[in-house]
Amino acid sequence: MQTILSIGLDGISYGMVLFIISIGLSIMMGLMRVVNLAHGAFAMIGGYLASYAMRDLGAGYALAIVVAVIGTIIISIPLEILLYRRIYRKSDALTQLLLTIGITFVIIGLANFIFGPTLKAIPLPNALSGPLDIGFRMIPTHRVFVIVCGVITALALWLLIDKTEFGIRLRASVDNSDMADSLGIRTEWIYAATFALAVGLGAFGGVVGAELLPIEPFYALRYMVTFLVVVSVGGAGSIAGALAASLLLGLADTTGKYLAPEYGEFFFYLAVIVIAFLFPRGLFGRAH
Amino acid sequence: MSSLSTLAKTSDRAFPFAAELMGVLSIAALGVLGFLLFPDDLAFLTRLIGITLLVLSLDLVTGYCGIATLGHAALFGVSAYAVGNACIGGIREPILLLGVGIVAGAITGAISGALITRFRGLPQLVLSIAIGQLVAALANKLSSVTGGSDGLSGITPDPVLGLFRFDMFSRTAFAFSLIVLAVVFVLLLRFVRSPFGLLCRGIRDDDLRAQMIGAVVYPRLVIMYAVSGAVAGVGGALNAMTAGVVGLDSVSFERSAEVLVMLVLGGAGNLWGALFGSVVFQIFEHIVSATNPFHWMTLVGLLLIAIVLFAPRGLSQGVVVLWSKVFRRGGRP
Amino acid sequence: MTDLLALDKVSRAFGGLRVNENISFRLAPGDRVALIGPNGAGKTTLVNVISGGFAPTSGTLHLEGDDITRLNIPARVQRGLVRTFQVTRLFATLTAADNVALAIMQRRGLTRRFFSAATNAPEVRTEWEQLLGTLGIAHLARITVSQLAYGQQRLLELAIGLALNPKVLLLDEPAAGVPHDEAPKILEAIERLPADIAVLMIEHDMDLVFRFAKRVLVLANGRLIFEGTPQAVTADPEVRRAYLGSYADARRPA
Secondary structure, three states, X not given: OHHHHHHHHHHHHHHHHXXXXXXXXXXXXXXXXXXXXXXXXXXXXXXXXXXXXXXXXXXXXXHHHHHHHHHHHHHHHHHHHHHHHHHOOOOOHHXXXXXXXXXXXXXXXXXXXXXXXXXXXXXXXXXXXXXXXXXXXXXXXXXXXXHHHHHHHHHHHHHHHHHOHHHHHHHHHHHOHHHHHHOOOOHHHHHHHHXXXXXXXXXXXXXXXXXXXXXXXXXXXXXXXXXXXXXXXXXXXXXXXXXXXXXXXXXXHHHHHHHOXXXXXXXXXXHHHHHHHHOOOOOOOOOO | OOHHXXXXXXXXXXXXXXXXXXXXXXXXHHHHHHHHHXXXXXXXXXXXXXXXXXXXXXXXXXXXXXXXXXXXHHHHHXXXXXXXXXXXXXXXXXXXXXXXXXXXXXXXXXXXXXXXXXXXXXXXXXXXXXXXXXXXHHHHHOHHHHOXXXXXXXXXXXXXXXXEOOOOOOHHHHHHHHHHHHHHHHHHHHHHOOHHHHXXXXXXXXXXXXXXXXXXXXXXXXXXXXXXXXXXXXXXXXXXXXXXXXXXXXXXXXXXXXXXXXXXXXXXOOHHHHHHHHHHHHHHHHHHHHHOHHHHHHHHHHHHHHHXXXXXXXXHHHHHXXXXXXXXXXXXX | OOOOEEXXXXXXXXXXXXXXXXXXXXXXXXXXXXXXXOOOOOHHHHHHHHHOOOOOOEEEEEEOOEEOOOOOHHHHHHOOEXXXXXXXXXXXXXXXXXXXXXXXXXXXXOOOOOOOOOOOOHHHHHHHHHHHHHOOOHHHOOOEHHHOOHHHHHHHHHHHHHHOOOOEEEEEOOOOOOOOOOHHHHHHHHHOOOOOOEEEEEOOOHHHHHHHOOXXXXXXXXXXXXXXXXXXXXXXXXXXXXXXXXXXXXHOOO
């Protein structure tokens, strides 16, 4: 019983971290059809910025998150204008892979050059670092915090996409970009805004998930595949899909590591293959 | 635009085996050049040849069939482990061990091809990654077969043809690998220009069109994947025999990503591009990476971005285009 | 049984939308039939149903008396049911000769060969040289398709169709998008198609339809509303209504 609870809690919180980081990638892939392997690199930049803000500038945790999200978006803007714009919607998968792997490598190299090869801690505030008493047992507060962050992210995105003017335009562009163009929706602005949103979410996830996915230069390469897999399993562009996939894969991975640690990520990828055959378009994917 | 293929075609009409001869001579020249540049590091050159076979193998599916995969190291690694175990189990004859590698690679290729080519686009890519990672996780777990993270060691094949012992300076290993590479390369040059190879290129261009000329696409892709696996298997076998040890790196995601980068730098869809991409990349990696692996990554990253922006058909194609611009100004064929 | 191709009560729906309804007609050897109809009448869907891209929701298709309703695309092509595309679909990175040679080799079952010569094999080469010659594009043989002009690509599309030795050839708007000075070449090529094959052409250009077709089928709102000679079609009140109706619809704001 204890083990099941531990697995459940760890699995869900890991899944939520996956969700917060991957959902940006998912929206981006649904809208711009870009297989962005550098998404994890943006999450990593967020982590580095937060760590820098806290340790060298003395900022608090909340402020560090804001600095990380805004800083990462600012860093990403020239990349969007110079590189990503060229590969929205039209390029073949191989071109997208190469460009985004290239960007990832450069970011890894630069991160090492600026911050060094060691692990960077993002110290948690006291309120989040201790255990939390939930009546019948103690659980780490940070896990609860991550789960709450995930739920809030999902709700906020749902509101944004379902209820706001931006969301309507976004959905119109996803469904039919030519039509949206002819209706006077400036798709390039929608794309730019979506890119910023995706990068910002990635950075946010990088910071709050740093306890589970520690920040170091190879972060971008190590989890590159994981985020992509979540999006593919969930179905690109679907919030519910990304959430379901994140939780499912988070639980699969955590269960595997608890019960058969020597198998590594075997169960994670076995789940991916099985799901790919059962749901070729992803759990909540739509036909394009 | 397709200057390379037109070059190949004109020479093809002039003399029936011109391309094959070019292949053998180029590889011999590369071998001599390598020997002169790195006389004390033949082990590195031998390793380079094994990886080059993997890049050629990847070219068959990515370049000639348009399948983007980030899990190709699985084919290489499974064969290497199979050969290692066969050798430890008593099959010591090098040619026979090559055969083991080819069979193991072809089977692995057929299985992963049967899974991967069912899909298109993102699911295809993700499935290729998943299969690669699955194999990597298994290799880590099944340490009785793979040696786990220590690697599978104690692989000591017999002398080649009973005459040439694998020496500690890797002379035999290098020569043996070079000859095997030359043979495989020449066979592949013919293979990709065969009716089957042409059909695969057609499928890459437009698979509905291929169906509309009456071709059943799926089995063709699986066969191509099996052939690709066989070629990767040769590389894996050479790697296991000449290094004497097989490590987890031979099935790693990094290996898969790296060979894709090499292929694209050289130019996918062209065996010469794959050959030169692989050789040039690994030599530079050997030199630069030794000083600082992170500088190397930055450099490769910048190069990749530049390739996408300025030479989408690969460096070798870029060089050919540049060459013909400089030397044949105005004289377009 | 002289019918080459027979459609019986073929229907195709997408969700609740019925795009083809109860379509029946027959093609005999040597037929020259045009399929016309206003935009959105379901012509392209019908071509896809015949060629095997979509399975019909109901109804049957027979080729030379054999039921082909459940056969996939390659199986239909192998039996001689061949189509061309409205927007050319060619192997873009291959040469014109390679494109036609692939069709020839596929028809002859040569594409399982792993080490023999391909496009330049003598028995293949004589055939594609002759085909390209017939269509007047022999000089383009060694040029990569992506560098060919659009009209030349349409001719090549025809060459591929012919290389498959079709019994029934479906031409989906063979002259669409072809510059005016090149259109006659396409028409010439179509008029010289082998006499014994059945040709079903989808076309908007009525001049072309009148020159080519001995029989016209009119599709409107997914139904076959007319079958008869080209002379009779313009006089038919229902056809006129269908076309006028569609123009009236088009003017109404969406």
